[in-house]
Amino acid sequence: MTKGIITISREFGSGGRLIGEEVAKKLGIACYDKNIIEKIAEQSGLSPEYIAEKAELSPRKGLFAYAFSGRNTAGKSVEDIVYEAQREVILKIAEKESCVIIGRNADFILKDREDVLNVFIHGNLPEKTERICRLYHVDAAAAENMMADIDKRRMTNYNFYTEQKWGKAENYTLTLNSSQLGYELCEKIILACI
Amino acid sequence: MTKGIITISREFGSGGRLIGEEVAKKLGIACYDKNIIEKIAEQSGLSPEYIAEKAELSPRKGLFAYAFSGRNTAGKSVEDIVYEAQREVILKIAEKESCVIIGRNADFILKDREDVLNVFIHGNLPEKTERICRLYHVDAAAAENMMADIDKRRMTNYNFYTEQKWGKAENYTLTLNSSQLGYELCEKIILACI
Numbered sequence: 058m059t060k061g062i063i064t065i066s067r068e069f070g071s072g073g074r075l076i077g078e079e080v081a082k083k084l085g086i087a088c089y090d091k092n093i094i095e096k097i098a099e100q101s102g103l104s105p106e107y108i109a110e111k112a113e114l115s116p117r118k119g120l121f122a123y124a125f126s127g128r129n130t131a132g133k134s135v136e137d138i139v140y141e142a143q144r145e146v147i148l149k150i151a152e153k154e155s156c157v158i159i160g161r162n163a164d165f166i167l168k169d170r171e172d173v174l175n176v177f178i179h180g181n182l183p184e185k186t187e188r189i190c191r192l193y194h195v196d197a198a199a200a201e202n203m204m205a206d207i208d209k210r211r212m213t214n215y216n217f218y219t220e221q222k223w224g225k226a227e228n229y230t231l232t233l234n235s236s237q238l239g240y241e242l243c244e245k246i247i248l249a250c251i
Numbered sequence: 252m253t254k255g256i257i258t259i260s261r262e263f264g265s266g267g268r269l270i271g272e273e274v275a276k277k278l279g280i281a282c283y284d285k286n287i288i289e290k291i292a293e294q295s296g297l298s299p300e301y302i303a304e305k306a307e308l309s310p311r312k313g314l315f316a317y318a319f320s321g322r323n324t325a326g327k328s329v330e331d332i333v334y335e336a337q338r339e340v341i342l343k344i345a346e347k348e349s350c351v352i353i354g355r356n357a358d359f360i361l362k363d364r365e366d367v368l369n370v371f372i373h374g375n376l377p378e379k380t381e382r383i384c385r386l387y388h389v390d391a392a393a394a395e396n397m398m399a400d401i402d403k404r405r406m407t408n409y410n411f412y413t414e415q416k417w418g419k420a421e422n423y424t425l426t427l428n429s430s431q432l433g434y435e436l437c438e439k440i441i442l443a444c445i
Contacts (some may be wrong), residue, residue, distance in 0.1 A: 230431045
């Protein structure tokens with residue numbers, strides 16, 4: 058399989074972003090993560106700070122409340138406007154260059170292309186907790202709250218906009234448990250698929 | 252990661268069994284698939300023909316009906332007796348030797364061991380349909396019915412006995428789409444994890 062684009066979906070704390078960055082570095086291609094925000098801001102006319110908060114993460118409420126609140130007369134919420142801009146940006150990037158895209162439902166947005174490798178990285182609670190404590194200087198309880206909160210908001214956003222279930226094997230070309238396999242082996246496996 | 256046991260869960264038609272057999276051959280270890288049935292029959296006192304039908308596949312009814320029907324005064328159904336025997340056999344095999352085990356909820360049954368690589372193999376509808384038509388000499392409609400029926404019964408059995416969701420990335424060390432990756436690359440990836 059020859060793939061030009063790699064999408065990395067990931068649980069918070071699983072090291073998915075890091076693995077994606079390393080893969081991009083080894084392939085000599087761009088990795089789009091937070092650096093995509095400026096592009097989405099430009100496309101939508103909204104501020105980068107606002108995009109950073111809204112893109113990919115749904116508000117802290119359930120899917121049902123999310124689906125029906127804050128919509129304008131055209132039935133569009135600000136989240137919809139952000140999502141539409143994000144979609145346009147990702148489609149344009151994919152058209153232009155080989156790259157790694159972290160998160161942002163890129164697997165679904167690019168589903169009509171043949172040259173996309175969709176990866177989901179997840180991990181075990183103890184390893185993810187340890188990593189978050191170390192990176193964010195928080196205790197284990199705070200780390201577990203962060204994980205629950207961020208993964209829930211990612212999942213809500215994904216399930217709402219894609220009508221697929223976040224973390225289900227069938228959405229991805231491959232899924233990897235980074236706690237069991239280790240980051241280096243995850244990188245090697247992804248590179249072997251290119 | 253050094254693993255002694257590989258469990259392969261798979262969608263019907265995805266080639267998971269074939270991939271598992273090839274991996275076992277390359278590692279020079281046993282592959283347990285239908286050949287486990289004799290052992291389960293011996294353990295349970297039930298006939299091999301009966302085990303072949305009952306082990307791994309739930310009856311053609313929903314999970315709720317399944318949970319409450321056909322139970323004896325101890326609250327055990329024949330499926331429970333088969334499952335318990337299957338569990339004992341899988342635990343004994345894992346204790347004794349390195350091997351590949353196809354299906355039969357072995358990922359869950361062996362979850363307390365550290366030396367298990369859990370793999371889920373799935374695929375795309377067109378490729379799975381083509382394979383089933385070729386192997387079973389049926390037309391596409393019949394192949395799709397077989398897939399829907401067998402995967403539903405595997406899923407019901409898995410979800411009932413494991414209280415996990417069949418096909419969710421988090422249950423497995425890795426999941427692979429064999430239609431996108433090809434069988435050979437799936438084998439290579441599994442071997443790279445050993």
